[in-house]
Structures are given as C-alpha cells and as structure tokens.
Amino acid sequence: xxxxEGYVTADGRKIGGVVMEMKNIxxxxxxVVAIKDISFDIxxxxxxxxxxxxxxGKSSMLNVISGFYVPQEGxxxxxxxxxxxxxxxxxxRQGIARTFQNIALxxxxxxxxxxxxxxxxxxxxxxxxxxxxxxxxxxxEVANREIAEKIIDFLEIQSIRKTPVSRLPYGLKxxxxxxxxxxxxxxxxxxxxxxxxxxxxxxxxxxxxxxxxNDEFGTTIxxxxxxxxxxxxxxxxxxxxxxxxxxxDGTPDEVRTNQDVIDAYLGVAHD
Amino acid sequence: MPEQLVFAMEVTLNGLMAGVLYALVALGFVLIxxxxxxxxxxxxxxxLFAAMTLVGIMDGQVPFSHLINAxxxxxxHHFGWHVPALLAIILTTGVMVGLAWCVQQFVMRxxxxxxxxxxxxxxxxxxxxxxxLSDLMWGSEIKNLDVGLxxxxxxxxxxxxxxxxxxxxxIDNLDIVATVIAALLxxxxxxxxxxxxxGRAMRAVADDHQAALSVGISLNFxxxxxWSLAGFVALVAGIMWGTKSGVQFSLSLIALKALPVLMxxxxxxxxxxxxxxxxxxVGEQLFxxxxxxxxxxxxxxxxxxxxxxxxxxxFRPQGLFGERIIERV
Ligand SMILES: Nc1ncnc2c1ncn2[C@@H]1O[C@H](COP(=O)(O)OP(=O)(O)OP(=O)(O)O)[C@@H](O)[C@H]1O
Ligand SMILES: [Mg+2]
Numbered sequence: 001x002x003x004x005e006g007y008v009t010a011d012g013r014k015i016g017g018v019v020m021e022m023k024n025i026x027x028x029x030x031x032v033v034a035i036k037d038i039s040f041d042i043x044x045x046x047x048x049x050x051x052x053x054x055x056x057g058k059s060s061m062l063n064v065i066s067g068f069y070v071p072q073e074g075x076x077x078x079x080x081x082x083x084x085x086x087x088x089x090x091x092x093r094q095g096i097a098r099t100f101q102n103i104a105l106x107x108x109x110x111x112x113x114x115x116x117x118x119x120x121x122x123x124x125x126x127x128x129x130x131x132x133x134x135x136x137x138x139x140x141e142v143a144n145r146e147i148a149e150k151i152i153d154f155l156e157i158q159s160i161r162k163t164p165v166s167r168l169p170y171g172l173k174x175x176x177x178x179x180x181x182x183x184x185x186x187x188x189x190x191x192x193x194x195x196x197x198x199x200x201x202x203x204x205x206x207x208x209x210x211x212x213x214n215d216e217f218g219t220t221i222x223x224x225x226x227x228x229x230x231x232x233x234x235x236x237x238x239x240x241x242x243x244x245x246x247x248x249d250g251t252p253d254e255v256r257t258n259q260d261v262i263d264a265y266l267g268v269a270h271d
Numbered sequence: 272m273p274e275q276l277v278f279a280m281e282v283t284l285n286g287l288m289a290g291v292l293y294a295l296v297a298l299g300f301v302l303i304x305x306x307x308x309x310x311x312x313x314x315x316x317x318x319l320f321a322a323m324t325l326v327g328i329m330d331g332q333v334p335f336s337h338l339i340n341a342x343x344x345x346x347x348h349h350f351g352w353h354v355p356a357l358l359a360i361i362l363t364t365g366v367m368v369g370l371a372w373c374v375q376q377f378v379m380r381x382x383x384x385x386x387x388x389x390x391x392x393x394x395x396x397x398x399x400x401x402x403x404l405s406d407l408m409w410g411s412e413i414k415n416l417d418v419g420l421x422x423x424x425x426x427x428x429x430x431x432x433x434x435x436x437x438x439x440x441x442i443d444n445l446d447i448v449a450t451v452i453a454a455l456l457x458x459x460x461x462x463x464x465x466x467x468x469x470g471r472a473m474r475a476v477a478d479d480h481q482a483a484l485s486v487g488i489s490l491n492f493x494x495x496x497x498w499s500l501a502g503f504v505a506l507v508a509g510i511m512w513g514t515k516s517g518v519q520f521s522l523s524l525i526a527l528k529a530l531p532v533l534m535x536x537x538x539x540x541x542x543x544x545x546x547x548x549x550x551x552x553v554g555e556q557l558f559x560x561x562x563x564x565x566x567x568x569x570x571x572x573x574x575x576x577x578x579x580x581x582x583x584x585x586f587r588p589q590g591l592f593g594e595r596i597i598e599r600v
Contacts, residue, residue: 066485092487104482106475117475121487123468130467137467180486 016044025074034060036244048222052241058224067091097186099177107166118183119144171202191223281440282560288446290552291453295508296529297544299501305477306497309390313398315526322509322518327409328359334408356418367502416513449511531580537590551576
C-alpha cells in the first residue's frame, strides 16, 4: 500500500496518494503513554477509521493530527512534507476540520451562526477592508451565507437553523458540529465518535451523511467509532489501537480476522 | 409641577450623564472578561494611561524626560510642537493597541489555563505597573485636557426647562457630548461584533475556546483585539473624565465604581454594562438628593453603589443580563 498511485475500492471509488502520514508518533502525559510509537497513513479520498477500546489513545491521535496535542516523538507528514509544530488554528486553516468527542459548539449561538463560524477560514476581508469597503464585505457575507445554507440543507437541519444550539438534543448537536466542520470545505475531516450516544435511526442518518460527504465532495475522512458494524460499513481502511499501541491496520475484513484485535476486544471490558 | 419633582428630574438627568462614564469603564471590563475570563483590574489605570498619553502627545511632551535627563544630564522636556487633537487621539489609539499587544505577548500568553485568581493578580500587577509607567513617561502633575469638546451649561436646555417648569436645568454640554459619543461607541461595538469577521470570531472565543480553535481562530489575535478595544474604550473614558476634572491619578479609581456596575449588569453583557452604569449613576444621585443629603448628612455617593450592588448580588447574582449560573451536578 506504499504506492503513490492509490487503489480502487470494492465499490469502485478511486483512492489517491497519501495526504497525511503519522511517523513513529509517541505522546505522553506525565507517566501515561497515550500513544506509543505509532505510524499509519491516510490516503486522499478514503474513509479511514481508528478503533480501539476505551482509553486506547484514539482521541489523542486525532488531537495530534489537528494540532491540539504535540507529540514528544515522531513526525506528522502532511501533503508530502514534514509538518513543523503548528497551532490548532493553523491546522484548521490548512483545510483540516474536526469535531469533538464531547461536542464543542458555540452554545450561545444559533445553528446558522455556528455553521457560519465554520466559514471563517474562507473569509478574506480583514478589519480595515470591511470598514472601508462595506459592499465587498457584504458580498462575501452573502456568498458565505449561501454555502452555509447549502450545508444546512444537505444535513437536513433547516428546521432548526435559527435555534440556539444550547436547546438542541445531543444527536442534533452532533449533526450541527458536523455542519460547522463541513462549512470550512475541508480537504481532511476528522470525526471523533460522530455517532456516540445516538439511536439506531440517528446512526443511520449520520452514516449516510458521512458517505455522501465523502462521495459528493471527495472529502478525506478519518473517524473514530466504537460501533463495529458502522466501522465495517463505512471505512475503507482501519487502524486498531490498544493501550496506546497499534495492533492492526488494514481493510475491515483484514482487521476483523486479526487475532490481536480479537483478543483486545474480548479481553477488555467495553461499552 | 411640585418643585421637588422638578429638582429630582434635573438630578436624574445629571445622574444619567455620570452613569455614562461608569458604563464606559464597565464596558471595557466586559469586553476582556467575555473573551478571556480575565477580570481586568487595570481597566481604570488604562483610562488614566490613555489620557496621560493623549495629553503628553498633544503638548509635545518628551516621554520619559525625567529619566532621560537624569541619565544623560540633559534638560529636555518638550519637542516644541503641538499635535492637533484628532491626530493625537489616533496616535494614542496606536499606543493602546501596542499596549494590548505587549500585555498579551509578555504577560497573558504565559498564563493561559491558569486559575482566574492568578489572572486577576496579574492584572493587579499590570495596574500598578501602568500607573508607574504613566508617572515615569509623563510626570505626575495634574494636567489639563482639552480636545475641543464643548463645555459649560447648555443654554438651550436651560431656557426650555425654564419656560416649562419655571426653573432652568443645569446640564453640562460636555455631559451631553459624552453621552452621544458613548452611545455611538456602543452601537459601533455591537455592529462590529455582529457583522464583521473578527466580531464573529470574538463571539466564538467568548463562547468556547476549543471550538474557536477548531474553526481556525487564533486566540492570541482575538485577545490582542479585545485588549485593544478595551484600550480604546479606556481612552474615550479617559478623555471625558480628564476633560471634566483634569487628568490625574485619581482617574484610575473610577475602576472601583465600575465594580458595582458589573455586579448589576453582569460581567458578560454589554447592554448590562450600559444599563448598570446608568442605574448606578442615577441611583446614587437620586438617593443623595432624596435621602442622603436630608437624613444621612450627605456624601452617600461614596457607598450607595456598593450597597445597591450587594442587594443585587443576594437576589440576582448573575446580574440583570448576565447568563444564568447553573451548577452542574
Ligand atoms: N489531556 C490529557 N491529559 C492527561 N491525560 C490524557 C489527556 N488526554 C488523554 N489522556 C490519557 O491518554 C490515554 C488515552 O486517552 P484517549 O482519550 O486518547 O483515549 P480514547 O481511545 O479516545 O478513549 P475513549 O474511547 O474513551 O474516547 C488515557 O489514559 C487518557 O487518560
Ligand atoms: Mg476518545
């Protein structure tokens, strides 16, 4: 799989070269080793899942990719070059959007306003030009507003556009968070347990959205998920983590039959 | 109309005008508190520093002249020019932006994720540092500030009220101008936060830091921005207070009057700061007029605001407009 050409999936989607590569990443919190010497890559256009038992280090890995955590060892390669230490907001500006396991929305804002913040990376006007060139700023606002509305339609949340996020149930909040991430028109989308706490119907909706995003916009997606059925359905390739180590990497079928993976999942109490 | 009522009206109007100033200082507090959770004890001293700098620039004073003269044995005090008010205000705004950058770069940046009390202590340190810096840069004598704002009794109101009530109200022109400027300032700030990209980013940071980072907002930039805005608000407050009673070190004490305003209005609400300021301004004047002077022997303005705030704290701790504080269990 090390070729730059990519591969073609069973359902005929073309997967491109490597966009993001983790090389020997080690991340420690004091005495706790959250990630132990892990390497893997993410290819253009694929849906890459990260799975593993609780506390395996999955979220930590996503946080390393998005710049929230800085690993003590190892390199993150982005678009074929090692990435210097970056702040999370710089990562966002490079076209990498994310959602959080515990949902981080702007609770005091409406759904539409939340989605509009996702457009911030795409806005070019600055303080001065906005004051001097009011027309241009307004045109930009209108254009961004249109894109935000499109994404809201796409995720079927039109009816709550003007609702303050704090009033929404958990499942819808997850969806709004996805909408905000999509508003940035990311090249790479990182989703930390997008379906956690959802009922079956909500999970089906979310799965469909994730597939559609990948399909229609060609967005590369890395996602963490506990529900094995969902993972097997959605993902092209899977990384399996346990106690900070990588214990498996491959297609869903390869991973499912991997003995280490089976042991990890049977040996550890799991929700 | 009974005479007492007419007097009370005049007192109320004057109280409103005083309240505008409290509101402005409180507004500076709110801007920083909302975006960073920092209670900026130095807001009052920033007003002093801004006013001192403005006077210094207008008069062509050489900054740090005492220090320079003592070190090099020179005897320079003035550049020998005068800077027009408007240009001086622009330059001072630049200085306040520079100050904001320094505060963020050299102090606050290193204290991210510290407990609120630590941040508060840092701003106390900043307050005394700024007070010393003002002294060192511009000297400690009381200075006159005149940027060309009209002053003195408003004849028109005097005559109009005389015709209606048979008693002419004394309303200072400066107070009227101050009110108009403060209103404009608040409206522009609101528009800024609602309709500009940076304003949206500012609201985002006020709401959730992590989420703000994830949509590409630099917290550092926003913090410099809010300290700059607070610095500008301090400049406006400094100009008004300085024009009224001269630029002197007691100016930094208006920060203390902003405290009860914040308790009333809530620490996170811009409209709250305005309404709170006006209530305190009117309240303390009316109380002094109706109860303080006749029954307490006067000077109740010194403590009335705090007592009012205390009563408020007991019954509505989040203030008039502040977000409800609900403990999660
Ligand atoms: N900010 C932090 N400070 C200290 N320790 C942390 C921090 N973040 C994660 N850890 C530790 O790192 C380890 C991995 O945590 P992580 O959240 O990455 O696991 P996870 O695989 O996402 O688990 P879950 O399925 O429960 O979300 C855990 O032991 C956790 O306690
Ligand atoms: Mg996790």
